[in-house]
Amino acid sequence: MQRALSFSNSPPLGVPLRFLINTPLFVLLAALLLLWAGPSALGSRWTGHALALTHLFTLGVLASAMLGAMMQILPVATGIRMPAPRLTAAATHLLLTSGTLSLAAGFLTVHPLFFRLAIPLLGGAFAWLLVAGFCGLWRDRRQATKGSAEILVATRLALAALLVTVVMGLLLAAGFVWPVPVSRLFTDLHSAWGLLGWVGLLVMGMSYQVIPMFQVTELYPKTLTRWLAIVVFVLLLALAANMLRDPLGGIEIGYTLAILLLLAYGAYAYATFRLLWTRKRPEADTTTRFWHTAVFSLGACFPVWLAQIITGADLAVTLGVLFIVGFAWSAVNGMLYKILPFLLWYNAQRDLDVALREVPKVKQILPDDVALPQYWVHLAAVAALVAASLWPAALARPAGLLLAASALWLGVNMARALLFYRRALKNIARALASRA
Template identity: 40%
Template structure:
């Protein structure tokens, strides 16, 4: 495999920096799965301690863990702008994210203020360090559609963290923010759409054509979509003070923008140059189908207040967006990013000739990736029934845990091959 043109691979960080994030993430997915399996009755409402703990295990421990690791790799390579003090930032961000997420989950589950407070402080340290470093990197980055998408995603993350701090102060009894319900909804919206979705959009501009051998995204779409979605999200957060008609128009445009990204991605994937089976493509298609379903469920809730007020609605929406869309796309990207980095660093360190080191496809056995995808798909299907039949959570959690274990083993297999062929992490 040759290095894609237009990327600054000479500035790529050492393999160990992003890898520590990638190998930690499946462990939090396992923890979330265990919570689902052990507490099926608690899954009847979004506000139970178990649901709050597993939601943050997924969004912080799995999704944010992978995304921070990916950005530490992508900003030097794609934007030509490494994070300042990268080694220190990586160590602080990783350790504080691991400990902070674990402490926050413990605080939710036990109700102990010390655990909850330490979790909030550690997570505050993690994101403060990372956001300052990312903002510095992005300020001097070479402009481009991927960089612009990342910039809006980082803004979304910043707003998510600020709103999260306000809600943490509320939970601790130190401060009562105005419009609590609106603050909670904005925290969720900016976290899932402003951070997760916009980062996927920005990264997709680079990784879909590069790894899936598709044509590039249409230039007009890639130039304005991320900014338009972020602006609409700001208006959506301000919906309580907007006229009802204006709020409905904003919601309709936001849904249309998301569906436009889905349609463009699926269209490009249908035009890829190689039609060989690719498990990563299956993960993306599952993610896009789940994103369509998420938008559909959200639209129904706007038109049917009784459904919007039910306990099942937020759980179903969260399952579709976090599990079906975000976790699927991130899982698929891990199967491209980790083997590529293992191959790239082997080739760079050993100056290897063709055939002397494993190819990118050889780093993880295809049958193991395919098997893990099937487990993930079964888990997603089972999880869709949990809001209506919580006892299904026992089976769903068990299958999800097995899927996460296989994902972890698969990623470790790429690391083992890297080491076996003389790769050096430092």
């Protein structure tokens, strides 16, 4: 049985839409940076180009998409509504977008001015989001939709991980301006909490709803949805405590905790792949293919990490590409092809008292045959980025070119859907006028 959905709780279209539109634009910016910087952006995780590229993706792309999805899915799937959604969305979007651009400029120029701008902008964006999110979770806790407990657990833990990530990130950014005593240890913890905590847990929680809903699968196993997010969060706490307790020692404990974290995400990848494999619709659509790429990339992180430990090679960039682009961005890109048409369809008919044939069907807004070519370009870009992380001198710029093509293609498809929606609204208005 599918979870009950409260579509009457949907926020105005502009609340999630402004965040979703950010995604192809920031992917394109990341691709252009890769084309300009070349091997320097993928040769090491510590270069200014690599740090700018990483944060364009994690903040400009993933944070934007996940905030939009969270503001839309949370009230519908769980009954939890953020206070003042229009104001929260507008302020958070403005602060996040401008703060991300300032931070990327700071990494590229190492000029303190850009970090001075980025710190209050990003701090303000996430402070507003966290306060609004936790206020909504507390205010509507008694009205939460039955059966949504697992989504709420993952969301609460993701927001807690975001708080840890933001505090560490602001301290690291402050180190570029003031003599703040931070070490590389904070960078590793910041990455772990940001990717495995905030990004991973929120994708996990959202997928508990969107995979069964849009892919027509069974629900995730109850044991997994009840405990997996908690296990991941506890392991992150233990990893942080071990690193802070003994930065130079505790290596064996750290390796054990890292293996357990990877196994936890491996369990999620296996469960998701199994649901997709046994889905009730035998023909895989474009979103299904994106999810296949996402779970394969997530699963590939484990052997790559083991290879790094066994051989002593530095494969941190490869792991970052697999998790950020291969897993998280593939999942988000695929969900856009379901969430955006559904939002546009729902808002086209939400205030109508009568059924009109002018209201388009969901599949008409963004047909699968329009979306599929962009998937193949995206897949080629992911493969090229993984290869470029190993041979950056030869492949960094070709990978950037494929990534730019994928971003442009996605942007065109989203623009096409929005134009189709505007035409549909005009047709609906004419039909209503003729009935008056």
